[in-house]
Amino acid sequence: MDSTRAHDGTHEVVIGLEIHVQLLTASKMFCGCATAFGAPPNTLVCPVCLGLPGSLPVLNRRAVELGLRTAVALGCQVHPRSRFHRKNYYYPDLAKNYQISQYQYADHPPLATGGVLEIPSDGRPRRVAIRRVHLEEDTARLLHPAGAGGAASSLVDYNRSGVPLMEIVTEPDLCSPGEAREFLNAIRRLLQFAEVSSCRMEEGTLRCDANLSLQAPGGPPGVRTEVKNMNSVRAVERALAFEAVRQREVLARGEVVVQETRHWEERRGVTFASRSKEEAEDYRYFPEPDLVPLDVDRAWVQAIRETLPELPAARRDRLIATFGLPAYDADLITATPAMARFFEETVALGPHPKAVANWLAGAVTAYLNEHGVEIDRIALTPARLSALLRLVDEGAVSGRTAKDVLVEMIARDQEPEAIVESRGLQQISDEATLRGVVDQVIADHPGPAAEIRAGKVRALPFLVGQVMRATGGRANPEAANRLLRERLS
Numbered sequence: 511m512d513s514t515r516a517h518d519g520t521h522e523v524v525i526g527l528e529i530h531v532q533l534l535t536a537s538k539m540f541c542g543c544a545t546a547f548g549a550p551p552n553t554l555v556c557p558v559c560l561g562l563p564g565s566l567p568v569l570n571r572r573a574v575e576l577g578l579r580t581a582v583a584l585g586c587q588v589h590p591r592s593r594f595h596r597k598n599y600y601y602p603d604l605a606k607n608y609q610i611s612q613y614q615y616a617d618h619p620p621l622a623t624g625g626v627l628e629i630p631s632d633g634r635p636r637r638v639a640i641r642r643v644h645l646e647e648d649t650a651r652l653l654h655p656a657g658a659g660g661a662a663s664s665l666v667d668y669n670r671s672g673v674p675l676m677e678i679v680t681e682p683d684l685c686s687p688g689e690a691r692e693f694l695n696a697i698r699r700l701l702q703f704a705e706v707s708s709c710r711m712e713e714g715t716l717r718c719d720a721n722l723s724l725q726a727p728g729g730p731p732g733v734r735t736e737v738k739n740m741n742s743v744r745a746v747e748r749a750l751a752f753e754a755v756r757q758r759e760v761l762a763r764g765e766v767v768v769q770e771t772r773h774w775e776e777r778r779g780v781t782f783a784s785r786s787k788e789e790a791e792d793y794r795y796f797p798e799p800d801l802v803p804l805d806v807d808r809a810w811v812q813a814i815r816e817t818l819p820e821l822p823a824a825r826r827d828r829l830i831a832t833f834g835l836p837a838y839d840a841d842l843i844t845a846t847p848a849m850a851r852f853f854e855e856t857v858a859l860g861p862h863p864k865a866v867a868n869w870l871a872g873a874v875t876a877y878l879n880e881h882g883v884e885i886d887r888i889a890l891t892p893a894r895l896s897a898l899l900r901l902v903d904e905g906a907v908s909g910r911t912a913k914d915v916l917v918e919m920i921a922r923d924q925e926p927e928a929i930v931e932s933r934g935l936q937q938i939s940d941e942a943t944l945r946g947v948v949d950q951v952i953a954d955h956p957g958p959a960a961e962i963r964a965g966k967v968r969a970l971p972f973l974v975g976q977v978m979r980a981t982g983g984r985a986n987p988e989a990a991n992r993l994l995r996e997r998l999s
C-alpha cells in the first residue's frame with residue numbers, strides 16, 4: 511500500500527501538476543542570446559529579452575522541435591496551428607510586463623493537448639492524463655541579498671529571461687502525494703531520454719507547482735489550493751502531504767478551504783498563504799501581435815516521430831532482451847540516460863553484462879544515492895569500471911576489496927590498478943602466506959576448529975571470515991577455505 515495515500519473515510523485527495531522545464535536549446539526562445547548556465551549576471555541579454563521598445567521576437571525552431579518531441583512521446587494531439595499569447599502581469603522578473611506564452615482556447619490552441627503518461631501506483635501501472643503541452647519564455651531571476659535586517663533591495667539577472675520553457679499540465683488525476691512523486695520521476699525520465707531537458711530540479715531546469723483539493727466520493731470538486739516553491743521531488747511529496755492534512759483539518763473544524771496560492775517552506779515543513787504575483791487572477795491573455803501563428807504540418811510531426819530517441823520503456827525492454835538482465839536491474843539501469851549509456855559502454859569493453867549490472871545496480875547506485883550525485887558527474891568511467899571487474903576476474907583483488915577500490919577510484923580520480931598497487935590491496939593467493947594466517951586463526955579459535963575436526967563443517971564459514979578479517983579482506987576466500995579444510999581434516 512502507498513502509505514501516503516490519504517483517506518479520511520469521506521474525502522479523496524485530488525492533485526494536478528504544472529511542470530515547467532527548460533528546453534535544451536543553445537539560444538533563447540525569441541532571440542539569439544545564449545542559454546548558458548552560470549554566466550556573469552546580465553551578460554546574455556539583448557533588446558528582445560530585455561523587452562526594449564521596438565524589438566521583435568523571432569520563434570526558436572529548435573524549441574518547437576523539442577516541444578513536438580514531448581508531445582509525440584506523451585501521445586498528445588499536436589495542433590496544426592497554434593498561437594502565442596501575452597500573459598500580462600506587473601512584476602520585475604519580466605521587463606515587458608507580459609510573458610509570451612500559449613493558452614488553451616478552442617480557437618487558439620496551444621502546441622499540443624491530450625496525451626497520457628503511465629506511472630506505477632501500488633505496484634500496478636496507472637495512466638495519468640495530460641491536459642496540454644505549451645511553449646513559453648522563462649523569466650529573469652530575482653536575487654534578494656540578505657543585508658542587516660533582511661534584503662533592503664533586490665537584484666535582477668536577465669540571463670534567464672527568454673530561456674525556452676515548456677509547460678506540461680496534467681489533469682487532476684493524481685490521488686496521493688506518492689503518485690505525484692511517481693509522476694515527476696516518470697516525466698523526468700521521459701524528458702531526459704527524449705533529450706528535451708536536463709530536468710535538474712536542484713538547478714531549476716525542472717520546476718513543479720501543484721494544486722490539491724479534497725473531494726467527497728461522488729461529490730462536487732472541492733476548493734483547490736496552489737502550492738509553490740518546492741525544490742525537489744521529495745519537497746513536492748512532503749508539501750502535498752502537509753496540504754492534504756491541513757485541508758482535512760479545516761473541513762473537520764467546519765470551516766471552508768480558501769482558494770489561494772500557498773508557499774512551501776522546506777525548513778519548517780509547512781505551507782503558508784502569501785501574497786504573490788499570481789494573485790492577480792486576470793492575466794488578460796490576448797494573441798501576441800508580434801508573432802505569426804505557429805503552423806506544424808503532418809510531415810514535421812512524422813519526422814519528429816521517426817527521429818525520437820529511444821524512450822525509457824523501450825530501452826529497458828531492450829536491455830532485458832539483449833543482455834538477459836532481471837527487470838529490477840534493468841529498471842535501475844534505465845533510471846537515467848547517463849546510467850543506461852554507462853552500462854552499454856562498459857559492456858562493450860568486454861566484462862560480463864550481468865556483472866556490470868550487479869555493480870551498477872549495487873555498489874555504484876549506493877554510492878550515488880549516498881552522495882546525491884549522478885553517474886556522469888563522478889570520476890568513474892566505463893574504462894575504469896571494466897578494469898576493476900577484470901582485476902576481480904583475474905583474482906588480483908577480492909570482491910570485497912574491489913568495493914573499497916571503487917570508492918577510492920571515485921574519490922581520488924585514479925585508475926583501479928594504481929589504487930590496488932599503492933594501497934597494497936592485492937589479493938593474497940600465495941599459499942605459504944595464507945597457511946601462516948590459517949594456522950594462527952585455528953590456534954585462536956580452538957572451539958570451532960575442534961567442531962570441524964569432528965565433522966561439523968558448519969563452523970567453516972566462521973573461520974574463513976576470521977582469515978578474511980586477519981588479512982583486511984585481502985585473502986583469496988577459496989584458497990582460505992581449501993587450506994582450512996586441509997588443516998582440519
Ligand code: ZN
Nearest residue numbers: 541543556559
Ligand atoms: Zn536576447
Ligand code: MN
Nearest residue numbers: 530611646677
Ligand atoms: Mn507557465
